[in-house]
Amino acid sequence: MATAHKLNDAAEAARAEIESYLEATSRKSLLRFITCGSVDDGKSTLIGRLLYDSKMLFEDQLDALASDSKRSGTQGEKLDLALLVDGLAAEREQGITIDVAYRFFTTDKRKFIVADTPGHEQYTRNMVTGASTADLAVILIDARKGVLTQTRRHSFLVHLLGIRNIVLAVNKMDLVGFDQGRFDAIVADYAAFAREVGLQSFTAIPVSGLDGDNVTSRSDAMPWYDGPALLEHLETVPVEAASYAEEPFRMAVQWVNRPNQNFRGYAGRIASGRVRVGDAISVLPAGRASHVARIVTFDGDLDEAVAGQSVTLTLADEVDCSRGDIIASAAAEPEPVSRLQATLVWMSDEAMVPHRSYWLKIGSQTVTAAIGGMGPIVDVNTMEQRRGLTLALNDIGQVDIDLDRRIPAVRYADNRRLGGFILIDKVTHATVAAGLVQAFPKSVLKASDAEDEKGSIQWIAGSGRRAHAARAAERLAALGRPAFVLDEAAIADLASDLGEEAQAERIRRAREVAKLMARAGVHVLVTLEASDEQAQPGRRIDAGSNDDEGADEWVI
Amino acid sequence: MNAPATFKTRTLTHLEQLEAESIEIMREVVAETEKPVMLYSVGKDSAVMLHLARKAFYPAPPPFPLLHVDTTWKFRDMYALRDRVAEESGMELLVYRNPEAERQGINPFDHGALHTDMWKTEGLKQALDLYGFDAAFGGARRDEEKSRAKERIFSFRSASHRWDPKNQRPELWSLYNARKAPKETIRVFPISNWTELDIWQYIYAENIPIVPLYLAAPRPTVERDGLILMVDDDRFPLREGEVSVERSVRFRTLGCYPLTGAVESEASTLAEVIQEMLVATTSERQGRAIDKDGGGASMERKKQEGYF
Structure with missing residues (x-):
């Protein structure tokens, strides 16, 4: 009897323990970040180190790592942590990373999704892809080499894609004798460049991915550095700003839910702001007015929903509303426009053809678009601007785009979810460009107060x-x-x-x-x-x- | 005087964000493709995916059928849960078995790798062709295996169902390009960004029904080639000297019972399983014999050939 009781108590204690753990970790936040660096900056090793040191590797992965390290590692008898993150067979043979790969690790405070992108210039498109969903960028610098052309390129792209949190990880500090002078010189050099491209701020951390200095915990080898270790910084940096919760309410309608005659719901993911039952809204681009009647979810109706949530709204009036429309707070409707000024990052081997018609997907809407005027094209290697009539792979240029119908105008700088778009080739169906809405030529604006x-x-x-x-x-x-x-x-x-x-x-x-x-x-x-x-x-x-x-x- | 109401900014938790992202992906597929289907393998990832689908389209039932590509060698508990869950969700359940594999009696004991190839790879291709589905939801996750870490959420397959890892479309923001040529199909992985721990936490938090095999219980087993296999029915041929032994085991992943290794465990509740998992030292795919044949690049090769 007594023994059974003890067992029950132990089971009870175990359950209480795990339940409190699940409760605590269910409140974890999520940080998506991108790592940028070249093949030689030790990027894979650094990510491998984060995975390894956050204890999220399992025994059989470690066994595989040990045998891979012996066969194709570059670290002699030591584990080659880079092999943890080099995925495809082709790149294992070449010893380089050739595509965007997503890695996951977790601590008690946060879950992390890492977009691991290549540093090769021919793969700029992959970096832009990885950066598009990231809230933070870790830019790697080899302490021996300092700020390179590619550092500038990565910083420019990260800034272009609207990432505000930037970490400058000065890696391989072990190879420069953990020298503070070297670190300070690199930081000063980078600061000058950052001002040039308009980066507001960055956090510099001296690290050694190989031995783990300042990666998950602070290093004794660099007593002159009193800032946080990389992981500490990643765990505590605020990410709320990226959620657009304080902006006006906007949601692109993905799907109209009509299970029967009595229900008509508009399903979508809230792009910005918050919505409450009774709020006055406007269906754009037509500008039809109504009020939110219900916020419907599988788990019951909500009184309020915020940016980032996927919900289904019903409206108080029978207004015409379909996929592609945007439901916006009536207090702050974006103007419908049919002409955009945008930055394009060309991602296809086939060069852009002016005035040819492409599909443009923005929000949940796909429209036909033609590229009219061409502004300056930026060479990401030299940061120099040139003029041209077309865009080739990895070119970044300013363009005017004409649309075959009006869409609500949202600038990328104001909302990444509604101001970013892709261009699709109508013949090959390939995604040929990423676009960022910058401005609206005046002529197409709807009547305003001016x-x-x-x-x-x-x-x-x-x-x-x-x-x-x-x-x-x-x-x-x-x-x-x-x-x-x-x-x-x-x-x-x-x-x-x-x-x-x-x-x-x-x-x-x-x-x-x-x-x-x-x-x-x-x-x-x-x-x-x-x-x-x-x-x-x-x-x-x-x-x-x-x-x-x-x-x-x-x-x- | 009424003070204006102020609200504290609420940051979504990681599970809320993952859930919202998966729902967004599913709605996008339904809006942009002709004839989607959800591949349902009865495992925990399928369970989560199905649960998310029900959320995405509520109050309507998910507007696509479930497809189970059967090998006839799944655990009996899996068939039972499959039928129950399909009924509860109000969705049509399609079960497809490769008639050629059935005719030849392909089985994991006598045919090795051919078993997976015929039943699963070929079976899936045949089913998609037969029904003319142009998009198929799959429950694969990027943290499962190296080559999956690079696969897009919308992953295109040629008319002959091949995956070309070097020619994937860039995926920016949450803008998924679902345009495709006739006969091309898409595999869509709405839970790409979930980890095994996320899956278990979500099952726990949402009380999602799972196959009881995930929980430890005394089961008849034999140890063979480094795996603990369960003798689920009398089709399991014992080798000379082998005896079925009762062990307390659970499964971290479920497939064909003769190919799926169990782990010894006393964790008979979900909370205990999660607790064990948090201190686990063996990753989940190790329990599957399928990943081991063909060396390090095995899964990538299978995917190129059309295996999910």
């Missing part, structure tokens, strides 16, 4: 009105403002049921169309014959009979 961006209605009278309207439209277009001539031909279908005598109704219909267009930001030039009373709202302009003057002055 006076010069609003649409307008001009009622043009006089025998020269048609020529004036055409010239004004041309002039407006040249200034990048959308203009439309509303004449008899334009409303022919709209008024086809009307007889000759129904002139007032014809004008009324034209006026309503003009009002809608003006609201959408268009400058409407009406050339229908209308009386002063009918020509409302808007400006009434007498173009007179002279076809050659006046147009510029009164419309702009």
